[in-house]
Amino acid sequence: MTVVPGSETLEPIDGRDEPRLRIGEVARETSLTARTLRYWEEIGLLRPFAHRGSGERLYSVAERERVTHIRELQDLLGLTLAEIQDVLASEDTLERARRAARADAPTPRRLRLLADALEANGRLVDRINERLARINEFRDECVERGDRMRARQLELQADQRRAARP
Amino acid sequence: MTVVPGSETLEPIDGRDEPRLRIGEVARETSLTARTLRYWEEIGLLRPFAHRGSGERLYSVAERERVTHIRELQDLLGLTLAEIQDVLASEDTLERARRAARADAPTPRRLRLLADALEANGRLVDRINERLARINEFRDECVERGDRMRARQLELQADQRRAARP
DNA sequence: GCTCGGTTTACCGTTGACGTAAACGGAAAC
DNA sequence: GTTTCCGTTTACGTCAACGGTAAACCGAGC
Incomplete structure (x- = not known):
């Protein structure tokens, strides 16, 4: 071109x-x-x-x-570029809404664009929340493992002291 | 072989x-x-x-x-397999600690293995927390955008009603 | 014995997300 | 104006993380 x-x-x-x-x-x-x-x-x-x-x-x-x-x-979020493209399609809706606002488009049309953008944004937030929940769960597992290890550590240290001076 | x-x-x-x-x-x-x-x-x-x-x-x-x-x-966490290998090396330390326990290894050695595993676990938890913080931040941004969009929506809806019956 | 599903090694192919090099043409700075 | 960047297109290369396939092999059931 x-x-x-x-x-x-x-x-x-x-x-x-x-x-x-x-x-x-x-x-x-x-x-x-x-x-x-x-x-x-x-x-x-x-x-x-x-x-x-x-x-x-x-x-x-x-x-x-x-x-x-x-x-x-x-x-x-670890999304692929294809998935991101999908997510951003909603962002583009928002951009169109802005253009519509600047162009003084009829209010109903602007409201529809806004609603679309809002819905897409909601889906994204849901996705993020879901991921946050899963990571939190994973984190808790790790922390719990750490706790168990610390408990065992204390036991062993007690053993050691008892062996040192009975 | x-x-x-x-x-x-x-x-x-x-x-x-x-x-x-x-x-x-x-x-x-x-x-x-x-x-x-x-x-x-x-x-x-x-x-x-x-x-x-x-x-x-x-x-x-x-x-x-x-x-x-x-x-x-x-x-x-989006780690590469190489990074995972690194993380799991510490997990293997914990496994060695377990074997040492079953083999009735001397307490000092078991304590050292435990300390190693604990430290690695701590690093992992730190990493997770960091990521959690960043995702939370991103989430807040998205939520805030949604809030602004909803506010604009209310404005437009008010405009519409005012135009309908002045 | 024979078939059949699962497994092995070995090698090549693919996909996503770029990097790199060549040859070229404005843009910016002097 | 003339260097010196910075940018362009086109084409090929790379790296991680696998996928596919072939040819041989093993064990279970009939």
């Missing part, structure tokens, strides 16, 4: 003065690599805010936040 | 009547594949209790539990 040099394929919808970040900046700020950001774009997970005529990607702060969000879903 | 047919390379240390599980059984009970169990053995993560002369692997309940433990470390 060649573009007339100098033009932007995606002009800012609403002409606001958000800073345009180049790929290297986003990469540094998120401790990722440019390759990763391009890969995420390749699989449809992250879309830069704009492409300059030269092909250069430009991101907005919203995308940078999305990046950190993706990382959290990856590291903390 | 060829073995005299009919003999077991690893006779039970203490002749107890634990059931010997074949690889397929362990696989079914843990919802894994035999291939995975062999792979884990290949990288030194899981060692079957015994090899029969034919080469057939035989597992004990302890190994089956180790398998589920590994899965938890993998899924819940």
Whole structure:
């Protein structure tokens, strides 16, 4: 897809003065690599805010936040990029809701978008809670094992003292 | 390593009547594949209790539990198999402590093994707590976003009512 | 003895999530 | 203007964690 040099394929919808970040900046700020950001774009997970005529990607702060969000879903919840894509579809709903708000869309439509986003958010929170519960359970097991080991330790220490001076 | 047919390379240390599980059984009970169990053995993560002369692997309940433990470390904490190997090295210390207990080893040695196992266990619990904290933080963010969305929803609903009957 | 299901070793293939190198072209700084 | 970055595309490489398959082997039941 060649573009007339100098033009932007995606002009800012609403002409606001958000800073345009180049790929290297986003990469540094998120401790990722440019390759990763391009890969995420390749699989449809992250879309830069704009492409300059030269092909250069430009991101907005919203995308940078999305990046950190993706990382959290990856590291903390262990989701695959495909699953994350699924989860983020809801986030996109929220984004559409924001656009609708700025475009003064009819209230019923905005309410529907909000409801969708809310439901998706609820599902995500449920997922997190479930995982938290499981990890807590696992933690309790580990702590309990530690307790048993400490008890045994005390027993052995008592044995030792009794053997030392009967 | 060829073995005299009919003999077991690893006779039970203490002749107890634990059931010997074949690889397929362990696989079914843990919802894994035999291939995975062999792979884990290949990288030194899981060692079957015994090899029969034919080469057939035989597992004990302890190994089956180790398998589920590994899965938890993998899924819940997102550790790599290498990291898990590291964590389990400490668990093996505990196992040596048990053997030492059964073998009536000198108390000081048993105490040292116990202390080692305790320390490793503490590190694991720390790790889990850290992860729990981070996930909790992430959860709070999500919940907060949901709250903001609900607030906006109420606003919009109020707008709607006001527009309906002014 | 024969079949049949489960197991073995051995080797190659795959998938996800990137890394790396080459060849090139604007962008920024001087 | 001219270096020097920084960025682009395209293509191939890598690493972990397995999956698949072939060919041989074992033990149980008929």
